[in-house]
Amino acid sequence: MLRDADGTPLPQRFGPYVLFDLIGRGGMAEIFLGRTFTRLGAPRLVAVKRMLARLSADEQFGKMLIAEAKLCAPLRHANIVQVHDLGRIDGRLHIDMEYVEGLDLHRLLRLCTRRQLPFPPEYAFFILEEACRGLAHAHRAAADDGRPLHIVHRDLSPTNVLVSFEGEVKLCDFGIARAAAETLAPDEAAAETETLRGKFAYMSPEQARGDAVDQRADIFGFGILVWELLAGRRLYKGGNDIETLRLAREAAVPPLPRRGRPWEDAAQDLLDRALARHPADRFPDADALHDAIRDIILGFDIRCSQLGFAEFLRQHFAEQIVPLRRDRERALDLIAPPRHAAGQGGDGPPHGVERRSPRPNSTML
Structure with missing residues (x-):
């Protein structure tokens, strides 16, 4: 039986959501697959990122997370x-996000290694071009008055690159890394919550030193x-977190x-600039980095398409993930059928097609 970090079994009701599958669990939060309803009463699958109780109780972390999430939500x-939505239910901070049926890049590469399945370089370039397009959009984002928002992701690790079985590539968790970095001491985050474990290996040298960062860190x-992705292995091979952090600060890139x-040769030229130790020597923005990736794809006739990537993913990985998730969704229908009329005992809106209002202990921010 699936259980959350508090030991409560799934499925479980969480405000307007019924959480029925555990997608992932980290040092800051758990991510659940849940069901809720649109304003017209149609069921909608969502990914609900629920912060752990200790972080939800941290007032400074909560304020920073909410501010960053509001900045990036548009x-x-x-x-991307x-x-x-974002809010607080039963005292727990949560973010309601688009559900991407697939897996993250970290898990994808681990599965390829486990199965001794070479990852085709054409799909590596496809992922990189698509993800960089999303990053460039976020970096260009501006407020309604045209003022640049200066959004910095700060955590472009493989776990924050999602790929769907339709061949889509999406970046996630904009803003959350800053909330952790500015409210948790590095030793607390690494040693107690594991928030930064595995993240040191994807930091710019200035970020690893604790200096101020801008979009060039991304x-x-x-x-x-x-x-x-092009080497097929990790860049920094520190034996522990302290060693990895030292390598990140030195930025000694082989x-x-x-x-x-x-x-x-063209890829090495791109890397020499993207991974320059000094920010001023890097690409000026993500659009320039995207153009460099695109130039390699076109210049060397690298054939990569969303349809081809989707077929690769479905052929090798979908059968391991999708059937189990479908079974859990069908089981949810038996336990809490999505009936829409009031008094029918389902998880649908209690008054016809109107969406359920938050419970008294639910505060939407």
């Missing part, structure tokens, strides 16, 4: 996971993704491994 782009973080691929 982002609308095919390569949409944020639908250029460096994205450059690490480029290096690792050359891309050579395997006789025709685009390697």
